[in-house]
Amino acid sequence: MEARLCRLDDIFLVGRETKLGTSLSRNAGISMAFWKRFNEQLKMYHVKQGKQFVKYALTRRGSQGLTYACAVPSAQLYPDHFQIYRIPKGEYLCVEHHGDMAKLPETIDRIFKQELKDRQLTPAKGALVYFEMYDERFHYRKDASVIELYIPLAGNACKSMEEIEAKTILQGGGNTIGQFSWFGMDFNMNLYKGCNHGCIYCDSRSSCYQVQEFDRVRKKKNELLILERQLKGKRKKGVIGIGAMSDTYNPFEKQQEITRGALQLIDRYGYGVGIDTKSTLVLRDLDLLARIASHNPVIIKLTITCADDALGKMIEPYAPSSSERFLALEELHRAGIYAGILMMPILPFINDTPENITGIVELAAKHHAKFIYPAFGMTLRDNQRDYYYYQLDHYFPGKRRLYEQRYHNVYSCDSPHAAKLYKLFQTECRKYGIRYRMNDIIRGYKKQQVQQGQLKL
Structure with a gap:
């Protein structure tokens, strides 16, 4: 029997289970019989x-x-x-x-009665x-x-944060690609690197980004x-985007x-800044953001996907509530910072309702959001899809089947109501005078900086 300690990332599997008893020897018979039936089911359902x-x-x-x-x-x-x-x-x-x-039952018995004790290790008390x-x-x-x-x-x-090596931090050559760029x-x-908001839909979990243990934050x-x-x-100087892959205001x-140190450098060397976040910790740095805004463009984009806090907590479990983020918008407005909402993703069959869209726009207007930029759908690929479907089964039983029927394995999954919702969204934004087109949003925050500079003069 050879043993070693190891660390694993999330692994997602599909299968079937059966009940076990309390006898190791009897359970061995149950498991072997169940394996035989399971292998037959793999062939029956053509599981590749x-x-x-x-x-x-x-x-x-x-x-x-116990189950097996x-x-x-x-x-x-x-x-x-x-x-x-x-x-897990x-x-x-x-x-x-x-x-x-x-x-095998003898080995399992020896592990739990002797090996763990000899190594002074305690087994976890979770489901597995x-x-x-x-x-x-x-x-x-x-x-x-x-x-x-x-x-x-x-x-x-x-619990402690790991450090990773980095040769560069800043990406890009200082050229905005067209007026409709991000x-x-x-x-x-x-x-x-990594994020611990735990959002069930996050595209950054995809294996193409090569971020192992995405829920673990590293500096x-x-x-x-x-x-x-x-x-x-x-x-050439310009506007620096922060937080596209990992929320820069993690705990x-x-x-x-x-992040505060980076903002001080951005201020010192005369750059602008755009921050994507779900965290209210951004309010800590209002003084620096205001100082940067006095000489260069600043835009803060708070992701808000649900008007209802309860639904929001199901899909973004460890992020501040939607209500808290709306209040943060108001604080940013009072400080003179150009701030608005990333209303994305709007998840098919979950938050893609007229009530949710009108609710977000109304609350955005109430809390002085300068803009809302939407996406009526989501993206799904490889292990991100596994994670998302696992969470759907847990929080929204039956929804996984709707996704499989409609989207199969496609990458871009638009809401079936996308066209109607976008039309409603446009009407609501126009009613409240909220920008929603990318070029208008860009002009808005860059124009605000020019006006602030003129007032300072």
Whole structure:
């Protein structure tokens, strides 16, 4: 029996489960019989595995006792009769069982009674008790067979923030690409990697961005020294976008003040700034934002997707409530900062209702938003889709089926009501005098800076 400590990112699987008893030996018989039925179901539903020769068995605890699930990494196929399972990110004790599968219960018993105690490790008390992974090394009832067992461990090694190496911070050459570019940004930067708002829809979870453990926030080593060197070396100045991939006002920022340090540099070297955030912590830096706005353009974009706080908390669980963000908009307005709303994504079959759209626009007007920029739909790809569908099953039972029927595996998933909602949105914005076209929004905040500069003169 070989053992090691390891750290895993989220793993999403599809499969079926059955109830277990309290006897290890009897459960072994249940699990082996269930595997046989599960393999037949894979063929019946034509489930194509995402990875060849890899299958999983999950022992889970719930209110009704222990269950045993057989599952595979799915290649974006989620049969109605299958559940989506999540192996949560975290620290695990990984043990290799060598030999006959029939002796697996003995290894499991030894791990929980001896191995964990000898290593002074405590198993986690979540839903997952342990899981088994079967790859090409597994051979049924052969001495050369290998099965990997993973036991989730208690504790959270992510409480402190990890540092990662970075050669550059600022991206872009100082050229806005056309008047319809993303809010007229000339440069972009992300001061942190990862985000802990926990939004169920976030595109940044996609594997194409290569951000492992996206919910874990990491800082970049010597980020302000690197940024200052880059700012000093630019021939052409412009507006710097912050927070497109990771919210720059995460909870760590309260103590780290990396974003505040970056704003001080932006002010010192004569750049403008545009910030995307869901956090009310942006209000801490009103003094710096006002100072930058006195000489260069400033725009703050607060993401608000729901007029109703309860619905918002389901899809953005760890971000400040919509009500708090609306109040932050008002504070930004009072400080003379050009601020508005990113009304995106509007999720199909969830918040794509006329009541939600009119509610957001009315509250935006009440709290003096200068603009609202919408997207009536969302994007879905690879592991982001897995995460989203897993959350749909949890919070919105039955909605996953609607997505599968309408969108299959396409990337861009527009709301079926997109055209009608956009027309309603336009009418409401015009009623309250709120900008909603990209070029009007860009002109608005850049014009405001010119006017402020003239007043100062």
